[in-house]
Amino acid sequence: NAGVTQTPKFQVLKTGQSMTLQCAQDMNHEYMSWYRQDPGMGLRLIHYSVGAGITDQGEVPNGYNVSRSTTEDFPLRLLSAAPSQTSVYFCASSYRLETGFGGYTFGSGTRLTVV
Amino acid sequence: SQQGEEDPQALSIQEGENATMNCSYKTSINNLQWYRQNSGRGLVHLILIRSNEREKHSGRLRVTLDTSKKSSSLLITASRAADTASYFCATDASDYKLSFGAGTTVTVRA
Numbered sequence: 001n002a003g004v005t006q007t008p009k010f011q012v013l014k015t016g017q018s019m020t021l022q023c024a025q026d027m028n029h030e031y032m033s034w035y036r037q038d039p040g041m042g043l044r045l046i047h048y049s050v051g052a053g054i055t056d057q058g059e060v061p062n063g064y065n066v067s068r069s070t071t072e073d074f075p076l077r078l079l080s081a082a083p084s085q086t087s088v089y090f091c092a093s094s095y096r097l098e099t100g101f102g103g104y105t106f107g108s109g110t111r112l113t114v115v
Numbered sequence: 116s117q118q119g120e121e122d123p124q125a126l127s128i129q130e131g132e133n134a135t136m137n138c139s140y141k142t143s144i145n146n147l148q149w150y151r152q153n154s155g156r157g158l159v160h161l162i163l164i165r166s167n168e169r170e171k172h173s174g175r176l177r178v179t180l181d182t183s184k185k186s187s188s189l190l191i192t193a194s195r196a197a198d199t200a201s202y203f204c205a206t207d208a209s210d211y212k213l214s215f216g217a218g219t220t221v222t223v224r225a
């Protein structure tokens with residue numbers, strides 16, 4: 001059982017380049033989300049999905065796109081990289097409870113540097 | 116904006132001592148969760164407490180929740196060097212968004 005798999009682990013981009021961060025989970029979780037973590041700021045939600053075909057914006061969505069064509073995959077696309085997007089990116093998944101969602105399973109992260 | 120705020124920001128204790136950290140939040144919640152993050156790693160779920168629960172235990176962890184004060188605490192008993200990490204509270208507030216605080220950094224000295 002792999003859990004949540006993120007690729008790549010490290011990436012350096014030049015300003016203006018685009019790329020896709022991959023995220024896959026094998027737990028049949030309905031809910032998936034992307035966070036970025038910057039020093040001293042905790043985790044901030046970028047985009048999330050409550051099921052295949054359904055996505056919505058989080059707290060800091062500008063400059064990022066997502067899609068959810070399958071339950072398993074939730075890629076995050078950087079449209080035109082900027083230095084402000086230098087961060088560590090985490091993908092997470094969870095399951096529905098009677099009310100709300102259960103504990104999240106996180107991937108190991110992608111450390112992105114934009115130069 | 117962050118829903119939860121942890122206090123203190125940093126904590127240094129001797130091995131074998133207890134560590135207590137607090138979390139305050141702003142809106143009503145379905146549940147509150149605590150996570151651990153070791154340096155350079157992903158977050159690991161520790162414990163979830165539902166809004167109708169007041170206390171929960173898991174091994175050396177004890178979590179309390181006071182919905183009237185919108186606060187929670189995490190107690191780690193008999194700390195070990197391996198407990199050195201950052202601890203985050205996160206709130207599920209019925210909007211499909213799990214909101215994290217900035218975390219408490221715990222250092223356990225040998």
